[in-house]
Amino acid sequence: MVDHTTEKQIETIAQWIADSTRTVIFTGAGVSTESGVPDFRSPGGLWDRFDPNEFLFDKFLASHKVRENYWKLHTEIYYTLLKAKPNPAHRACVKLDRMGKLDCVITQNIDNLHQNAGLPDKKVIELHGNAMKVTCLDCGEEYDREVIQHRVEGGDSAPACDSCKGILKPATIAFGQAMPVAETAEAERRSRETAVFLTIGSSLAVYPAAYMPVFAKQGGAKLAIINLTETSCDNIADSVVREKAGAVMGAIVQRTEQLYEK
Ligand code: NAD
Numbered sequence: 065m066v067d068h069t070t071e072k073q074i075e076t077i078a079q080w081i082a083d084s085t086r087t088v089i090f091t092g093a094g095v096s097t098e099s100g101v102p103d104f105r106s107p108g109g110l111w112d113r114f115d116p117n118e119f120l121f122d123k124f125l126a127s128h129k130v131r132e133n134y135w136k137l138h139t140e141i142y143y144t145l146l147k148a149k150p151n152p153a154h155r156a157c158v159k160l161d162r163m164g165k166l167d168c169v170i171t172q173n174i175d176n177l178h179q180n181a182g183l184p185d186k187k188v189i190e191l192h193g194n195a196m197k198v199t200c201l202d203c204g205e206e207y208d209r210e211v212i213q214h215r216v217e218g219g220d221s222a223p224a225c226d227s228c229k230g231i232l233k234p235a236t237i238a239f240g241q242a243m244p245v246a247e248t249a250e251a252e253r254r255s256r257e258t259a260v261f262l263t264i265g266s267s268l269a270v271y272p273a274a275y276m277p278v279f280a281k282q283g284g285a286k287l288a289i290i291n292l293t294e295t296s297c298d299n300i301a302d303s304v305v306r307e308k309a310g311a312v313m314g315a316i317v318q319r320t321e322q323l324y325e326k
């Protein structure tokens with residue numbers, strides 16, 4: 065399954081992790097494809113059927129009709145996410161944490177799969193929000209997604225806040241919506257301070273999230289990239305592994321455990 069070069073890379077990356085106190089893991093859509101969550105951009109994917117330009121944040125705010133369509137699109141995403149189960153790559157992150165080797169996971173994903181695998185909330189920095197929650201854009205009140213989803217499917221097609229009548233939106237970051245300030249700052253700080261930075265399943269094309277590996281390199285970290293296809297940071301990485309995340313992360317963590325026990 066893994067070729068000779070990959071085996072050597074697994075050994076090297078495991079050694080970096082075992083030798084350091086802090087490893088930051090950065091994940092994108094590719095860490096969840098093995099859980100059955102498709103990459104939104106692939107052929108036949110959501111963006112082939114929905115035009116992302118119709119869902120820009122300003123349009124969502126301005127039009128009830130856009131909000132209805134947004135909730136329709138996000139209803140489809142919600143059911144895909146509900147069915148998904150964590151895979152070996154998510155579980156590998158949890159194992160590293162239990163070994164005391166994980167600083168945090170910084171994720172672009174909205175699927176809650178790192179937490180479902182068993183990572184404590186405080187170890188996950190979500191840059192693009194979480195689809196399992198809903199927030200009021202006016203007063204900031206947070207709701208459980210299941211409760212609001214029930215209302216939407218009962219005919220309240222663009223729901224409003226119980227407290228202030230403000231606009232409710234899945235707690236994810238829409239195109240054109242501002243990034244969460246605290247999370248972005250914390251992710252940058254952790255990236256700059258870590259000794260080892262692992263990116264898994266991200267093309268590193270969405271900014272500012274994709275600056276994190278650059279910050280890590282600027283801070284002097286070893287940078288490893290695990291991704292099936294090319295990324296924007298391959299040229300600055302210390303190791304680029306072109307394999308599926310589940311198998312490679314499983315092998316890296318198993319090897320780290322052996323090195324750590326020695
Ligand atoms: P991306 O689609 O730009 O890149 C995903 C990368 O993962 C691709 O380069 C692909 O080659 C690689 N990949 C796919 N399966 C893999 C596997 N099994 N092992 C290793 N690599 C694999 O994704 P991105 O960088 O995360 O950016 C997409 C944006 O869309 C993000 O902002 C994210 O919030 C959102 N998104 C989230 C989810 C989710 O929550 N699961 C799913 C789709 C999109």
Ligand code: ZN
Binds near residue numbers: 201
């Ligand atoms: Zn409100």
